[in-house]
Amino acid sequence: MVRNETWCLDNLYTLLPAEAQESLSKIAPQLTLNRADKWIWSPSATGCYTVRNGGTLLHEVWKAPPTGKxxxxxxxxxxxxxxxxxxxxxxxxxxxxxxxxxxxxxxxxxxxxxxxxxxxxxxxxxxxxxxxxxxxxxxxxxxxxxxxxxxxxxxxxxxxxxxxxxxxxxxxxxxxxxxxxxxxxxxxxxxxxxxxxxxxxxxxxxxxxxxxxxxxxxxxxx
Missing domain, CATH: 3.30.420.10 (Ribonuclease H-like superfamily/Ribonuclease H)
Structure with a gap:
C-alpha cells in the first residue's frame, strides 16, 4: 500500500470513490524502521479468521457465502x-x-x-x-x-x-x-x-x- 513513502492507490481505484482517494492521499503514511507491516492470520475458536498486527487483535471478519448460496x-x-x-x-x-x-x-x-x-x-x-x-x-x-x-x-x-x-x-x-x-x-x-x-x-x-x-x-x- 505504500511505495516510495506515499500511498499506492492503484489497486483501490475500482473500490473507492474519488473523494475517498483524495482524503486518503492527504494522510501521511506511518512508516516503520523496516518499512513493512507484519500481519499474522490465524483461525479463532469459532472458525472465523482474526487479524493481528504486532500481536494486537483488531477484529473478526465477515465471510462471503459459498458459491450458489x-x-x-x-x-x-x-x-x-x-x-x-x-x-x-x-x-x-x-x-x-x-x-x-x-x-x-x-x-x-x-x-x-x-x-x-x-x-x-x-x-x-x-x-x-x-x-x-x-x-x-x-x-x-x-x-x-x-x-x-x-x-x-x-x-x-x-x-x-x-x-x-x-x-x-x-x-x-x-x-x-x-x-x-x-x-x-x-x-x-x-x-x-x-x-x-x-x-x-x-x-x-x-x-x-x-x-x-x-x-x-x-x-x-x-
Missing part, C-alpha cells in the same frame, strides 16, 4: 426508554455484494424480541426474493437456543412465525457469529431505531451510511 445477516436493537426496537438485515451473494436489505422500527420490550423480529423480517425478505439456499447469521446465542426448544414456540407468536418460515421448501443454515462480524446489520438496525418511523423499509441499494462497512467486509470476504 446467499448469506443473510440480521440484528435487533432495543432502546428501553419508550420501549422501541429496531431491526436490520441484508442479503449478500458469493461475491460479497449487496442484494437486498431492510431496516425497521417498532414497539417491543426486550433485545431478545428485537433479534427475533429482525430474523423473521430477514427470512421473509429472502423468501420473497426467491432465494432457496440461505446461510442466516445472527450474533444472539439466545435466539438459536430458543429456536431449538420446541416447547417454547407456542408462547411467543414471533418465534412461531420464525419457525414457520424455516419450515418452508428451502434450505436455511442458521449460524451464530461474533458481533464484530455482524456490523453492517447492526448499523442498519440502529438506523431504523434512530429514524423512529414505525414499520419496515426495504432497500435495493445500500443506504449511504453502511457503505463504509460494506467496503470493509469486501476486503475480508474471501
Amino acid at each position: 446467499i448469506k443473510l445477516n440480521t440484528y435487533g436493537s432495543w432502546r428501553e426508554p419508550g420501549a422501541f426496537i429496531g431491526g436490520g438485515g441484508l442479503l449478500r451473494g458469493a461475491d460479497g455484494g449487496w442484494l437486498h436489505g431492510f431496516w425497521s422500527c417498532g414497539q417491543g420490550q426486550s433485545a431478545f424480541m428485537a433479534e427475533l423480529e429482525a430474523l423473521r423480517d430477514g427470512l421473509q425478505m429472502a423468501w420473497n426474493s426467491g432465494y432457496k439456499d440461505i446461510v442466516a447469521e445472527v450474533d444472539s446465542r439466545e435466539t438459536l437456543h430458543v429456536l431449538r426448544d420446541a416447547a417454547s414456540h407456542a408462547f411467543c407468536p414471533v418465534l412461531s412465525e420464525v419457525v414457520k418460515l424455516l419450515s418452508y421448501q428451502w434450505r436455511v443454515d442458521l449460524q451464530w457469529i461474533p458481533r464484530e462480524c455482524n456490523a453492517t446489520a447492526d448499523c442498519l438496525a440502529k438506523l431504523g431505531l434512530d429514524g423512529g418511523i414505525l414499520g419496515i423499509s426495504y432497500f435495493e441499494r445500500p443506504p449511504v451510511e453502511v457503505e463504509p462497512l460494506l467496503l470493509r467486509d469486501s476486503f475480508s470476504a474471501f
